[in-house]
Amino acid sequence: GESVGLHLPTLSVQEGDNSIINCAYSNSASDYFIWYKQESGKGPQFIIDIRSNMDKRQGQRVTVLLNKTVKHLSLQIAATQPGDSAVYFCAERQNQGGKLIFGQGTELSVKP
Amino acid sequence: SQTIHQWPATLVQPVGSPLSLECTVEGTSNPNLYWYRQAAGRGLQLLFYSVGIGQISSEVPQNLSASRPQDRQFILSSKKLLLSDSGFYLCAWGPRYTEAFFGQGTRLTVV
Numbered sequence A: 001g002e003s004v005g006l007h008l009p010t011l012s013v014q015e016g017d018n019s020i021i022n023c024a025y026s027n028s029a030s031d032y033f034i035w036y037k038q039e040s041g042k043g044p045q046f047i048i049d050i051r052s053n054m055d056k057r058q059g060q061r062v063t064v065l066l067n068k069t070v071k072h073l074s075l076q077i078a079a080t081q082p083g084d085s086a087v088y089f090c091a092e093r094q095n096q097g098g099k100l101i102f103g104q105g106t107e108l109s110v111k112p
Numbered sequence B: 001s002q003t004i005h006q007w008p009a010t011l012v013q014p015v016g017s018p019l020s021l022e023c024t025v026e027g028t029s030n031p032n033l034y035w036y037r038q039a040a041g042r043g044l045q046l047l048f049y050s051v052g053i054g055q056i057s058s059e060v061p062q063n064l065s066a067s068r069p070q071d072r073q074f075i076l077s078s079k080k081l082l083l084s085d086s087g088f089y090l091c092a093w094g095p096r097y098t099e100a101f102f103g104q105g106t107r108l109t110v111v
Helices: none
Strands: A010-014 A019-024 A032-038 A045-051 A056-058 A062-067 A072-077 A086-093 A100-102 A106-111 B003-007 B010-013 B019-026 B032-038 B044-052 B055-058 B065-070 B073-078 B087-094 B106-110
Touching: A010 A019, A019 A086, A019 A106, A032 A062, A032 A072, A045 A056, A045 A062, A045 A072, A072 A086, A100 B032, A100 B044, B003 B087, B010 B019, B019 B032, B019 B087, B019 B106, B032 B073, B044 B065, B044 B073, B055 B065, B073 B087
Parallel strands: A010 A106, B010 B106
Antiparallel strands: A019 A072, A032 A045, A032 A086, A056 A062, A062 A072, A086 A100, A086 A106, B003 B019, B019 B073, B032 B044, B032 B087, B044 B055, B065 B073, B087 B106
């Protein structure tokens, strides 16, 4: 659910390593989930999405895993690059066609 | 292709002054529209969302209001700004059942 008042957790990884960013969502009725990447001073950009009838979806260097039992979402980034440094947010669409609620966000820092 | 325009990019306003931020979308019809606010180093808080002209849902009690006078126009307003209204305001649009696309945001500083 929304944790807008909390400082963002951070994840620091070495360039070339894989990154795993986790997110807990709030509504068991949510049917659609999205991962966004936000660079400083910019609006969030879509990375990958997944519907509730799926457990896993793969994109280019990214994989999203959905565990509906524990209401958990993860984003895996393979071979993390310096350009991947940003804040990553998960979002859930609550009720069919309804509002989009963002999770807390994680700041990813990639060390060269 | 669809595009979203949000302006201005930055705004400095005195306490007690009015506010009007405008967002327009091109290349689509009947989108869901959203206003979010983001405090520095924090997450995105949904302020308002709209599924159609004149249909506005307010998510949090606050000093702000929203209007949708046309299908692809979403306006965020305040009659009197407070210091606590400072933040990064983001407009977004989305088709009914898929992702939302964000504008570049407005950095509002209330002084």
